[in-house]
Amino acid sequence: MTSTFDRPASSFLSWIRSDLRAALCFGYLVLLVLLSAAAPLITHYSPIEQTMDFLAPPGADHWLGTDDLGRDVFARVVYGTPMSLYASFLAVGVGLVIGLPFGMLAGYCGGWFDAVVSRMIDTLLSFPGIVLAVAVTGALGIGLTNAMIAVGIVFAPNIARLIRIQTIVVKNELYVEAAHSFGMPVWSIILRHIVPNAIQPIIVQVTLMLAGALLAEASLSFLGLGVQPPWPSWGQMLARGYTYMEIAPAQMYVPGLAILLTALAYNGLGESLRSRLDPTRLGRG
Amino acid sequence: MPVLRFLFWRAMQVIPVIFMATLAIFGLVQLVPGDPAATIAGEYATAENIEAIRQSLGLDRPAWEQYGTWLWNAVHGDLSNSLLTGLPVLDEVMRQLPSTLLIAVLALVIAILVGVPLGILAATRANSMLDRVVTGIASLGVAVPNFWLGMILVSIFAVGFGWFPTTGARPLTTDFWGALQHAVLPAATLATGGIAEITRQLRSSLIEVLQSQYVRTLRAKGLSPALILWKHGLRNASLTLLTVVGLVFNHTLGATVATEAVFAIPGAGSMIVNAAINKDFPIVQGAVFVLVMIVIAMNLIIDLLYTVLDPRVKKD
Numbered sequence: 001m002t003s004t005f006d007r008p009a010s011s012f013l014s015w016i017r018s019d020l021r022a023a024l025c026f027g028y029l030v031l032l033v034l035l036s037a038a039a040p041l042i043t044h045y046s047p048i049e050q051t052m053d054f055l056a057p058p059g060a061d062h063w064l065g066t067d068d069l070g071r072d073v074f075a076r077v078v079y080g081t082p083m084s085l086y087a088s089f090l091a092v093g094v095g096l097v098i099g100l101p102f103g104m105l106a107g108y109c110g111g112w113f114d115a116v117v118s119r120m121i122d123t124l125l126s127f128p129g130i131v132l133a134v135a136v137t138g139a140l141g142i143g144l145t146n147a148m149i150a151v152g153i154v155f156a157p158n159i160a161r162l163i164r165i166q167t168i169v170v171k172n173e174l175y176v177e178a179a180h181s182f183g184m185p186v187w188s189i190i191l192r193h194i195v196p197n198a199i200q201p202i203i204v205q206v207t208l209m210l211a212g213a214l215l216a217e218a219s220l221s222f223l224g225l226g227v228q229p230p231w232p233s234w235g236q237m238l239a240r241g242y243t244y245m246e247i248a249p250a251q252m253y254v255p256g257l258a259i260l261l262t263a264l265a266y267n268g269l270g271e272s273l274r275s276r277l278d279p280t281r282l283g284r285g
Numbered sequence: 286m287p288v289l290r291f292l293f294w295r296a297m298q299v300i301p302v303i304f305m306a307t308l309a310i311f312g313l314v315q316l317v318p319g320d321p322a323a324t325i326a327g328e329y330a331t332a333e334n335i336e337a338i339r340q341s342l343g344l345d346r347p348a349w350e351q352y353g354t355w356l357w358n359a360v361h362g363d364l365s366n367s368l369l370t371g372l373p374v375l376d377e378v379m380r381q382l383p384s385t386l387l388i389a390v391l392a393l394v395i396a397i398l399v400g401v402p403l404g405i406l407a408a409t410r411a412n413s414m415l416d417r418v419v420t421g422i423a424s425l426g427v428a429v430p431n432f433w434l435g436m437i438l439v440s441i442f443a444v445g446f447g448w449f450p451t452t453g454a455r456p457l458t459t460d461f462w463g464a465l466q467h468a469v470l471p472a473a474t475l476a477t478g479g480i481a482e483i484t485r486q487l488r489s490s491l492i493e494v495l496q497s498q499y500v501r502t503l504r505a506k507g508l509s510p511a512l513i514l515w516k517h518g519l520r521n522a523s524l525t526l527l528t529v530v531g532l533v534f535n536h537t538l539g540a541t542v543a544t545e546a547v548f549a550i551p552g553a554g555s556m557i558v559n560a561a562i563n564k565d566f567p568i569v570q571g572a573v574f575v576l577v578m579i580v581i582a583m584n585l586i587i588d589l590l591y592t593v594l595d596p597r598v599k600k601d
Contacts, residue, residue, distance in 0.1 A: 123305035128539030138561025139316040256433035263428035
């Protein structure tokens with residue numbers, strides 16, 4: 001193990017201090033978490049209460065105007081933030097829970113189990129991602145949690161494939177052989193040696209996947225398969241805003257920008273992590 | 286003939302993948318919580334209605350038997366009937382598929398035509414101002430929700446300037462120019478992710494080649510930069526490009542789901558969404574099946590092109 005994770009807290013701080021992009025992205029994401037936690041303090045409007053003030057233009061009262069049901073758009077953007085964070089982390093979490101054990105066991109055990117799992121991975125990777133997510137959501141039932149479980153299922157083969165390759169590399173290392181020779185049990189070898197040494201590329205991939213999950217949530221909610229009304233989500237707000245594009249353009253731009261910036265932050269953090277964890281890749285984007 | 290044997294062997298490898306794909310697609314209905322027949326029948330169904338649906342879909346039989354029947358019929362071109370319209374699923378899907386393929390293929394062409402020059406431009410001037418601008422745009426392209434970009438394109442070019450129709454699609458066979466005109470904005474929307482991905486990957490793989498030992502040797506030998514780029518850089522980078530194009534096609538086909546909603550295109554993507562909302566599972570299964578077959582066919586073509594471009598693959 002390199003020094004990266006020896007003293008996590010202090011090495012994290014020095015990394016954030018030395019990498020402006022990482023600091024900006026991380027700061028923005030922390031801001032989103034604070035925004036989610038403190039939403040009622042930031043806006044006194046309710047995100048779901050309807051008023052007779054339809055499609056009001058942006059102004060002092062309503063910073064971003066109101067939507068077609070008279071709801072404050074700024075409040076809906078703010079209250080949509082926790083939905084997006086929840087969605088991204090849930091999808092990636094589900095992907096990890098399914099993908100890690102399968103990929104790791106396939107890589108470690110080899111043989112017929114590896115052959116079957118590898119074929120399964122190949123197969124699932126030939127499904128267009130969002131299409132599979134839509135189909136699985138339809139089967140599980142419409143709603144944000146089900147939609148994100150579906151996205152997690154779509155991510156799982158990607159994670160499994162990556163960890164499988166890493167596991168194969170690590171299991172042939174001398175220290176694993178040594179652990180074998182003095183009788184360390186297999187599960188203990190996996191937990192103590194394989195996981196910590198194979199996990200680095202997964203950390204990068206997971207950060208990048210958060211962006212993918214966010215965009216998938218936006219698409220699914222836009223299509224009406226994710227967050228259900230009256231609760232707001234950025235993707236679903238875009239669907240409403242699109243209908244009134246010519247009367248109230250502000251509604252269409254702000255949620256989209258929020259999605260774009262958040263996806264950029266996840267990706268930026270992922271790329272910074274990649275160059276941090278693998279210095280040989282520096283300057284190769 | 287080692288080449289022919291390789292091709293045959295590679296084509297044979299597709300069979301287990303197709304087999305597993307059918308298992309996964311069939312398994313979709315098994316994900317329905319509770320009683321699928323009751324879910325399909327809806328809120329106001331009577332017990333007889335539910336029983337009738339169970340009988341007609343064969344849900345009363347064991348899962349493996351259902352799968353066997355489904356697979357047998359699928360092999361014979363029968364993907365069963367839509368629960369809503371009662372029409373054969375395959376006919377329905379084939380009716381809507383051309384609109385989806387048109388925008389997806391057009392998007393892929395745009396992505397290659399824009400992404401490849403941008404990638405070369407950035408790689409040959411690595412770390413210059415131009416390179417930073419190109420990589421910056423590519424990062425934006427990966428992070429932008431493309432259906433949102435579609436909305437913006439509609440508001441500028443269709444509503445604002447009136448250059449393109451806002452929504453809908455025309456059949457390519459009867460109204461060629463109309464079809465293309467309707468496909469330009471959706472294809473441009475779909476192409477953004479592909480452009481970004483192709484630019485990024487081609488740039489990094491070209492930089493890798495251009496910084497390698499043998500290119501340094503060639504330069505020392507006095508070969509012109511243009512010749513090195515053409516004969517060695519692009520030749521090697523084309524393999525990366527092929528892989529990326531395969532992935533991009535897969536993503537693009539997936540992204541049609543949201544893009545078709547923005548442009549109100551009656552394609553296979555919007556068909557899957559509507560069917561998923563209305564719990565018309567035969568349509569969902571059938572449309573996903575057809576799209577997956579297209580992706581598998583595309584992957585096979587790409588693998589075959591690999592053997593043409595990379596002599597090493599043939600030897601194995």
